[in-house]
Amino acid sequence: xxxxxxxxxxxxxxNRRGFLECMAWAGxxxxxxxxxxxxxxxxxGAPGAKAGFTFVQISDSHIGFNKPANPDVVSTLQAxxxxxxxxxxxxxxxxxxxxxxxxxxxxxxxxxxxxLKGANQKQIHYVPGEHDTAIDDGKQFLERYGKxxxxxxxxxxxxxxxxxxxLVNVRxxxxxxxxxxxxxEWLEKDLKAKSSxxxxxxxxxxxxxxxxxEWGWGTEDxxxxxxxxxRFGSVTVLNGHIHQVMQKVEGNVTFHTAMSTAxxxxxxxxxxxxxxxKVPAERLRSVIGVTNVxxxxxxxxxxxxxxxxxxx
Amino acid sequence: MSRNWxxxxxWAIRATAALIMTVVALSAGQSAxxxxxxxxxxxxxxxxxxxxxxxxGPRLRSVFGRVSGSVSTFKYSDAVKNAHITWNAELxxxxxxxxxxxxxxxxxxxxxxxxxxxxxxxxYLKELAGK
Numbered sequence: 001x002x003x004x005x006x007x008x009x010x011x012x013x014x015n016r017r018g019f020l021e022c023m024a025w026a027g028x029x030x031x032x033x034x035x036x037x038x039x040x041x042x043x044x045g046a047p048g049a050k051a052g053f054t055f056v057q058i059s060d061s062h063i064g065f066n067k068p069a070n071p072d073v074v075s076t077l078q079a080x081x082x083x084x085x086x087x088x089x090x091x092x093x094x095x096x097x098x099x100x101x102x103x104x105x106x107x108x109x110x111x112x113x114x115x116l117k118g119a120n121q122k123q124i125h126y127v128p129g130e131h132d133t134a135i136d137d138g139k140q141f142l143e144r145y146g147k148x149x150x151x152x153x154x155x156x157x158x159x160x161x162x163x164x165x166x167l168v169n170v171r172x173x174x175x176x177x178x179x180x181x182x183x184x185e186w187l188e189k190d191l192k193a194k195s196s197x198x199x200x201x202x203x204x205x206x207x208x209x210x211x212x213x214e215w216g217w218g219t220e221d222x223x224x225x226x227x228x229x230x231r232f233g234s235v236t237v238l239n240g241h242i243h244q245v246m247q248k249v250e251g252n253v254t255f256h257t258a259m260s261t262a263x264x265x266x267x268x269x270x271x272x273x274x275x276x277x278k279v280p281a282e283r284l285r286s287v288i289g290v291t292n293v294x295x296x297x298x299x300x301x302x303x304x305x306x307x308x309x310x311x312x
Numbered sequence: 313m314s315r316n317w318x319x320x321x322x323w324a325i326r327a328t329a330a331l332i333m334t335v336v337a338l339s340a341g342q343s344a345x346x347x348x349x350x351x352x353x354x355x356x357x358x359x360x361x362x363x364x365x366x367x368x369g370p371r372l373r374s375v376f377g378r379v380s381g382s383v384s385t386f387k388y389s390d391a392v393k394n395a396h397i398t399w400n401a402e403l404x405x406x407x408x409x410x411x412x413x414x415x416x417x418x419x420x421x422x423x424x425x426x427x428x429x430x431x432x433x434x435x436y437l438k439e440l441a442g443k
Contacts, residue, residue, distance in 0.1 A: 067419065103421055130359030134422060137355060171354060175362040216358075216367055272385050273366035 053160050056084050056091045056121075057203070057291040059240030060260035062131065063112045064102035069263035069276035070284060073102075074111055079309050080261045080290055081119045091292065092159065094121045097240035097258060098129030098170070098205030100145075104136050109144055128153055129205040129241060130170040138168075154183050156190050162295055163194050167204035167225070175216035177206030177241075184224050191228050199234040199295065199302065207239040209248055209255045212268035217242050229253060236302045238291070242274070245291075245306045256304055258291040285310035349436025352429045360422070363440065369420065375399050376434075376441035380415075391417040401434050408433070 061077050062070075070076060084091065094116075101108035116124060126145040128138050138146075142153055149155040149166075156165045165187065169177035179187075194200070202208065208225065211217040219225075229235045235253040243260035244267065263276045264287040271277070279287060289308035296303065353361075360368040370386035377400070381393040395415045397403055406414045408424040424430050 065421070134356050134359050135425065170359065175358060175365060175367060214365055216362060216365075272387065273368065273370075275368040 052162075052295040053092045054089055054292060054294040055093050055095060055159075056087075057095045057097060057238050057240075057258050057293060058084075058261055059097040059205075059258045059291075060099040060129065060243055060262055061096070061112060062099055062102045062260070062262040064105055064108040065262055065276070067276055069278045070288075073262040074115060076285065076288055076309065077112070077115050077261045078118070079285070080288075081115055083290060083307075083309060085118070085120050087292070090120055092121070093123035093125065094119060095164075095166075095203050095238065096124060096126045097203050097238060098127050099131045099240065099260075100126065100129070100141070102131050104132055104134070104138075104140055106140060109140060113144075125157070125164070125166060125203075127166045127168055127204055128170055133170050138170075150186055151182055152180075154186060160295070162199045162201060163191075165190065165200065165202045167202060167208075169204045169206045169208070169219045169222070176213060177204075177216070177219040177222075179219060179221050179225060184221065184228075187225055188228050191232075194232075196231045197233055199236075200229060200232050201236045201238065201293075201302065202229065203238040205239065206241045207246075207255065207257055208237050209250070211242060211246055211257065215268065215274045217268065217274070226253065234302070236293070236304070238293070242268075243277075244287075247304075254302070254304070256291070259287065259289045259306065259308065261288055261290070264288060343435065343439065345432050345435035346439045349432035349434070349439075352424070352433040353436055356422070356424055356429065357433065372437060372440075374441045376401075376404070376437045376443050378441075389417065389419040391415050392419070401438065404434050404437065405430050 058080055062073050063077065065073050084094070100112050126141075128141045128145075132138055132141040133152075138152060142149070146153045152168045154166055154168050156163060158164070167179060167183065167187070169179050171178050171180070191200070202225075204219075206219055207217055208219050208222040230251070233252055237253060237255045239255070239257045240260070242257050243263065243265040244257065245259055246255075246257045248255045263284070264279060265274050266277050286308045289306065292305040292307065294303040294305075357369075357372070361370070361372045363373040364371055366383065366386045370383040370388070377398065380395045380397045380399065381388040392415055397415075399407075403414065407420075408430045410423055411418050411420045424433065
């Protein structure tokens with residue numbers, strides 16, 4: 001299994017990369033805890049506060065993609081599921097932050113479902129990516145994964161005291177994602193019912209912060225959504241789309257983007273344009289993977305661990 | 313709310329939005345095709361293409377009348393680089409219908425299923441390019 005944790009936001013003087021490369025992934029990663037904007041870390045599985053629950057975020061599986069960046073996206077999704085099933089503390093559920101399919105084809109969704117059936121978790125929450133909506137406006141996606149959702153597929157649910165909100169921001173306006181007035185109105189009403197001490201997790205495909213607007217990596221009207229979230233003490237925003245880990249803390253809001261289970265994309269501005277990035281075959285599994293999130297009861301903070309499918 | 317009601321609600325919202333956009337655009341001197349084409353572009357193409365920036369696909373503001381594979385900042389497939397065609401309405405329609413049929417082994421996996429949507433987005437691109 002994997003050996004390396006991708007992100008390091010804690011300026012504590014530890015040579016974390018070298019440290020982490022020596023560890024097996026299962027049970028020995030590092031949990032990043034962000035509370036009140038200050039990040040701290042501890043060994044995964046080390047004694048800590050009472051565990052609340054964990055969930056896993058996976059993203060950008062692109063089932064149906066067959067170009068050189070990853071000609072076998074099904075096997076890397078399968079490896080992802082195997083990795084989740086091997087976790088010492090089994091997550092309560094899985095969140096998929098979009099681009100399940102590459103071309104919104106029925107056969108692609110069938111394959112996706114077949115692989116995810118092998119996960120120990122039977123509760124899986126989805127939001128669409130633009131690849132799930134561009135061909136048919138998300139009709140198939142909604143038929144399969146949108147039961148009980150509102151509008152173009154947004155919804156919320158509560159899990160052990162944490163409020164989860166799935167948003168749809170894949171309609172591109174001049175390249176940027178967009179939530180739209182109807183969804184924002186729903187979000188405002190949905191959050192009004194919650195006390196400001198409720199931890200909130202928001203998940204959507206395209207980043208809800210301006211990662212790199214030149215490449216469309218941001219959401220045009222996300223500022224409005226964030227005003228509704230401002231009063232909450234702990235907000236974690238999970239996104240995909242950019243196929244790499246990035247994190248930003250702004251007040252009580254932690255933004256986090258996940259790796260893809262299929263292929264990486266270049267770092268912002270490091271290439272003429274975004275898109276599938278071909279890496280040597282032996283390196284592929286070190287740049288794709290999963291995100292494990294832990295909620296610790298009473299802490300009002302969520303710990304986020306990113307892990308590739310394999311070490312470099 | 314039942315799915316039927318939701319579908320009808322979505323249709324009503326989309327129809328109203330399209331009507332408002334058409335009225336605004338017509339008063340701004342843009343054609344109805346342009347307005348519908350912009351809507352199609354945002355729904356179908358905008359995930360991978362910008363007008364003035366390269367994304368997963370090349371910038372498209374001036375694609376109508378442009379020679380294939382000629383945006384110097386974008387890395388095209390060899391197939392598109394070697395196609396040497398000039399994008400006109402007929403060729404864009406063929407491309408959007410089935411990219412691989414027009415230029416085998418290209419990198420674009422998407423297509424636009426509906427003929428009226430292809431027509432509208434072509435009108436949009438043509439007007440954007442000032443053709």
